[in-house]
Amino acid sequence: MPTLPGVHLKDEIAKITHRLRELGLSRQVDRAVWDKIELARHAERPYTLDYIHHMFPGFIELAGDRCFADDAAIVGGLAAYMGRTIMVIGHQKGRDLAARTRRNFGMPRPEGYRKAQRLMLLANKFGIPVFTMIDTPGAYPGVAAEERGQAGAISATLLCMARLDVPIVAVIIGEGGSGGALALGLADRVLMLENSIYSVISPESCAAILWKDSGEAHLAAQTLKLTSSQVAELEVIDAVLPEPRGGAHRDHAGAAHIVKEALEDNLRQLEALHPQKRKQERFAKFRRMGIWRENGLTLF
Amino acid sequence: MAQRVSVNISRRNGAPGDAESCPGCKQLLSAAELKESLNVCPNCGHHFRLGARERVAMLADSGTWEEIAAHLRSADPLEFFDLRPYSERIEEAEYDTGLGEAMIAGTCRIHKMDTVLVVMDFSFMGGSMGSVVGEKFWRAADTAIEYRFPLVAVCASGGARMQEGILSLLQMAKTTCAVDLMSQAPVPFVSILTHPTTGGVLASFATLADVIISEPGALLSFSGPRVIEQTIKESLPDDFGLAESNLSHGQIDMIVPRNQLKDRLVQVLGMLEGGVACALEPLWEEEAGRPGRGGPLAGALGRIKALANAPWRSLKG
Numbered sequence: 001m002p003t004l005p006g007v008h009l010k011d012e013i014a015k016i017t018h019r020l021r022e023l024g025l026s027r028q029v030d031r032a033v034w035d036k037i038e039l040a041r042h043a044e045r046p047y048t049l050d051y052i053h054h055m056f057p058g059f060i061e062l063a064g065d066r067c068f069a070d071d072a073a074i075v076g077g078l079a080a081y082m083g084r085t086i087m088v089i090g091h092q093k094g095r096d097l098a099a100r101t102r103r104n105f106g107m108p109r110p111e112g113y114r115k116a117q118r119l120m121l122l123a124n125k126f127g128i129p130v131f132t133m134i135d136t137p138g139a140y141p142g143v144a145a146e147e148r149g150q151a152g153a154i155s156a157t158l159l160c161m162a163r164l165d166v167p168i169v170a171v172i173i174g175e176g177g178s179g180g181a182l183a184l185g186l187a188d189r190v191l192m193l194e195n196s197i198y199s200v201i202s203p204e205s206c207a208a209i210l211w212k213d214s215g216e217a218h219l220a221a222q223t224l225k226l227t228s229s230q231v232a233e234l235e236v237i238d239a240v241l242p243e244p245r246g247g248a249h250r251d252h253a254g255a256a257h258i259v260k261e262a263l264e265d266n267l268r269q270l271e272a273l274h275p276q277k278r279k280q281e282r283f284a285k286f287r288r289m290g291i292w293r294e295n296g297l298t299l300f
Numbered sequence: 301m302a303q304r305v306s307v308n309i310s311r312r313n314g315a316p317g318d319a320e321s322c323p324g325c326k327q328l329l330s331a332a333e334l335k336e337s338l339n340v341c342p343n344c345g346h347h348f349r350l351g352a353r354e355r356v357a358m359l360a361d362s363g364t365w366e367e368i369a370a371h372l373r374s375a376d377p378l379e380f381f382d383l384r385p386y387s388e389r390i391e392e393a394e395y396d397t398g399l400g401e402a403m404i405a406g407t408c409r410i411h412k413m414d415t416v417l418v419v420m421d422f423s424f425m426g427g428s429m430g431s432v433v434g435e436k437f438w439r440a441a442d443t444a445i446e447y448r449f450p451l452v453a454v455c456a457s458g459g460a461r462m463q464e465g466i467l468s469l470l471q472m473a474k475t476t477c478a479v480d481l482m483s484q485a486p487v488p489f490v491s492i493l494t495h496p497t498t499g500g501v502l503a504s505f506a507t508l509a510d511v512i513i514s515e516p517g518a519l520l521s522f523s524g525p526r527v528i529e530q531t532i533k534e535s536l537p538d539d540f541g542l543a544e545s546n547l548s549h550g551q552i553d554m555i556v557p558r559n560q561l562k563d564r565l566v567q568v569l570g571m572l573e574g575g576v577a578c579a580l581e582p583l584w585e586e587e588a589g590r591p592g593r594g595g596p597l598a599g600a601l602g603r604i605k606a607l608a609n610a611p612w613r614s615l616k617g
Contacts, residue, residue: 016383141523141531146541147549151502151522158476159508178460179472179503179522186473200460200469200500205527210382210462224465225378234377236466286477287438289470290431291377298375 036227039195044249048090048133054256071112072103076119087123090133107140110153117160132184134172139180154183161186167270172196189266192228194243199226352421360408367406369439372432386463393424401432405440411566416444422456430461434471441478450488455506459499472504479508488572512552514543
């Protein structure tokens with residue numbers, strides 16, 4: 001390890017470790033948080049297409065952004081739902097290596113977000129509710145993705161969701177990674193499966209930036225507050241959905257059943273509202289996001 | 301070709317020491333010289349960063365700036381602690397920059413045109429967007445809608461404020477909703493992207509503006525160049541993510557050098573208001589947005605007269 005003259009790393013590390021202990025954040029961090037992250041990323045965890053398979057008796061996948069390509073990292077289409085139609089859009093990771101490569105590990109490029117916008121507008125035209133499933137490490141960081149406007153594709157998707165007249169329900173089913181995840185998450189109801197995570201940055205990247213050491217990911221995970229119960233406490237989501245015993249990866253059908261019931265419930269409540277009122281509540285909810293101090297008071 | 305600018309977080313606003321070497325041409329520039337030229341190298345045109353207060357002084361007519369929501373402060377909602385506590389980092393940033401947050405908002409007049417102006421400052425924790433930035437943006441948009449003023453957002457940001465965790469991510473959704481309210485009104489919204497504008501700010505309100513202007517040489521990318529290099533395991537093209545590359549890929553409307561920014565901004569706002577008498581020289585004579593040319597527009601400003609009753613102002617309210 002390179003050192004600067006006058007800097008004794010050993011002493012520094014000892015000092016910092018001591019301070020962490022004082023704050024109750026020992027290096028032996030609470031396993032529970034990291035266990036959740038591993039469950040959220042579990043290779044056998046049900047993905048969007050698994051939920052679609054178990055939740056809807058029929059599904060017609062629609063492809064392409066009509067501009068450039070079809071991004072397999074986001075799937076979408078029309079699903080048969082309780083005798084009617086629902087537009088389903090979600091991130092899709094691949095199960096085996098070939099599928100993962102084809103689906104870019106669930107990391108969308110701008111085309112994916114533009115496809116999502118196209119499908120949302122289509123649903124809006126015919127009064128079809130929108131149901132999104134969120135499960136991505138993040139939007140793909142690549143040169144071509146940037147050149148085709150990754151940032152603009154995400155912001156335009158957010159704006160598109162803000163403007164929809166139809167009800168929107170979003171469920172975070174695995175990894176809710178950063179802006180790439182949020183892009184499908186500006187919804188009337190945002191639900192989160194018990195063992196999923198929702199974070200502004202992956203614990204590994206956060207540790208690399210703030211701790212200058214990606215090995216401190218456990219510590220970063222602890223302090224980022226990214227588990228479902230912690231996110232619910234910050235009033236960022238509307239409800240946490242319990243998973244089948246042992247986690248969703250042990251019982252895909254059971255997990256899908258839970259999501260389906262929650263979708264039914266929330267959709268029923270949302271459809272009872274006048275579209276105007278529903279949109280007002282959507283805006284009011286996102287307007288409240290954040291915690292700050294004002295005149296000595298802490299406000300939500 | 302534009303130069304990549306290295307971002308030095310430790311450099312304080314408006315206090316660039318006695319003499320500084322220009323990253324573009326290596327020429328030594330005195331503090332006074334830089335201040336005189338709006339922090340642009342007089343030799344090669346390299347744009348140094350400009351602090352939020354200095355930006356306001358540059359854009360707003362003198363004595364017209366009235367700050368709004370100045371008293372908002374971060375509440376450290378996660379009690380975040382990495383190598384140092386977040387609260388300590390905030391205090392230090394306040395001390396170093398004299399700002400309460402990474403964004404200041406207010407009303408002012410720009411060439412006599414009433415405007416709501418929000419300005420981000422990269423030296424306040426990398427211009428990162430947390431709860432306060434989101435709330436200030438919302439209140440600025442509210443003000444714009446209430447008074448039917450256009451909103452101008454000068455952006456400079458490394459992205460979301462990690463220390464506020466998921467709450468900072470949700471500021472993207474919050475500011476997006478604010479943009480939609482402005483377009484429902486409608487009031488014009490123009491963003492000015494400065495070096496660097498990245499991550500969550502670029503992927504929310506910055507790219508949702510009616511017109512997107514950038515300063516020359518600004519880095520504009522969703523993911524940072526280092527993250528991309530690590531992912532694709534190869535080095536990036538020299539002009540990766542720069543304003544010039546973004547312009548040629550169709551991601552922004554124009555690049556305007558700092559010394560022409562105020563004039564061009566007023567022209568754009570005036571045109572959006574529909575109240576500009578057509579005293580402007582024909583735009584097509586100039587290669588749109590390419591920097592480094594004075595062009596026929598340079599002296600046109602004196603001839604613009606924005607009318608008080610712009611059509612979008614009388615639509616509602």
